Amino acid sequence: MDNHHKSNKSIYFLMLLVPLFWGGSFSTAAHVISEIPPLVAATIRFALAGIILTIIICVRKKWDLSIWKKNWKGLLLISLTGIFGYNALFFWALHYTSAINGSLIIATMPLFVSIGAILLFGEPWSGKLGFSLMFSLLGVFVVITRGSFNSLLSLSFNLGDLLFLAALFCGVAYSLVGKKVIRDASPLFTTAIMTLLGSCFLAISSLPSGGWDKVPYMSVQSWFEMGYMVIGGTLIGYVIFNLGVQRIGASQASIYLNLTPIVTSLLSVLLYDADMTWSLLLGLAFVLTGVCLANISIRKKAEGKSPASVKS
Template sequence: MKQEQSLAIYFWMLLVPLFWGGAFVAAEHVITEIPPVTAAAFRFGTAGILLLIYVLWKRKFDAEALKKQWKAILAMAITGIFGYNIFFFIALDITSAINGSLIVATTPVLITFGAVLFLGEVWNKQLGFGLLLSLVGVIVVISRGSLATLLSLEFNAGDLLFIGGLLCWVAHGLFGKVAMRDVSPIVTTTFTTLVGSIFLGIISLFEQGWGDILQMSTQAWGEMIFMIICSSVIGFLLWNSGIKQIGASKSSIYMNLVPINTAWLAVVLYNSTITWTQIIGMIMVIMGVYFVTLHPYLQNKRRAVVK
């Protein structure tokens, strides 16, 4: 039974990059109707309230565990919910999305190194190969396989902000591993989302855009509901569950599927174009994720059957 549960999380985790990739596509339209930080504050605030209602209803609240790990949970809220979103949206106004995507693509590598150095997770050649293959695949997808695109990139202050967002997300994953030694993933997700949304809400007051929320179009409301339910509630809950069950390094590799999902969703929903080079890059990313996650699991399972 435990083996089936541990295998299931590898497949459930595939929903995380799907929902987060969809969030990028949805947010691109939503922020044309309401300011970006206001959108993020409303998204995470509403998600946090829904999670809190569920936690209180199911009586999953553990005051002692929260008291023990409140510092780690606060750090997760500040880095992953507040810091990452603030850095990301400000950076997008200064630099290109391609630059940002390339910087964020290094997330799995940095989280893995952090997990190995600080959390005692194991490093091996297979993990390294999978990370490298997936990273190269992401670069191919983002650049559309054009070396000229990569060589023509110019780095500026916005890129430093993207690096700040990257470091925030890496810290979020590592703090999450510590917090969930005692606190369940759902309670961790609830309080990080709520606390992070409070900080976002304070900053959003400077945008003076809360009145615009009531004026959003039907499409924008549909996209916002998707981001609240799927990208925030379910996505972050599965992400934190993955960190707890399979570790920060294996969970982080799923991040490289985000631009893959963003690309094909943009093709299906917004009639964007895609090249064969990008498709090859996507296959490289998927193979990299397989080598890091399912391949060692299935390999060990086969050995167990032989014994």
């Protein structure tokens, strides 16, 4: 087994860092946006990450403008969907609907990404992939509803839910288009471009509502939390996710996203004195089962091929 095949196997473990950092970003963002507006916070987060990535690329002399010339339309699209569209619509929707409604809608993203990847890119479908999606989705529902079906029955839908559906569309589009865009490009370079462009769009959208005058008065805690979002949630999270889409496909990579609300809930228990409940533990078990089934499925397929035939 060559080094390339080994690196493909290691991506399954690296992908676990994505929900860890993204779930943590949700928890830390809750405090940051209590001091500055959400769009301002998102702009600072992605602008700082883009600047740091640009410096790293320049130092390593990996800045390749030919990739931009070749894929500028795709890079622009994933910036509009994965950074600007998803974040702007997500926070806008929370003004009109509940977090439960939004979480249930966003939780269906891996399912739609898998369907899109199968229809558009010919990614293989298997019974194990179907079971992994079912277990993961069930686990997310158990956590979000806290094991109470009354929570589902009492849901009402409004403008905010339509905005969450738009955010869902942006997330799916980002995952699917990103597969094609980063196929021949460095995930580091791709992430740098999309965060820089996305932060520009976020900055423009933040101007009408204002709030930039509050930034100098942010607390030390908020700046530490911002640093966590920049380094963990963006620099590490997005680079690894883009690498995962490149190595194992959009449908497999998206299944890991179901761990994000689980991580958010666990961090709330550890850091913010939330209660540990049976529904959280049960949901975690379901989601982990789904992720393990997905990994077993794709690893068996990869091992069934010769090392030279494993796709990058």
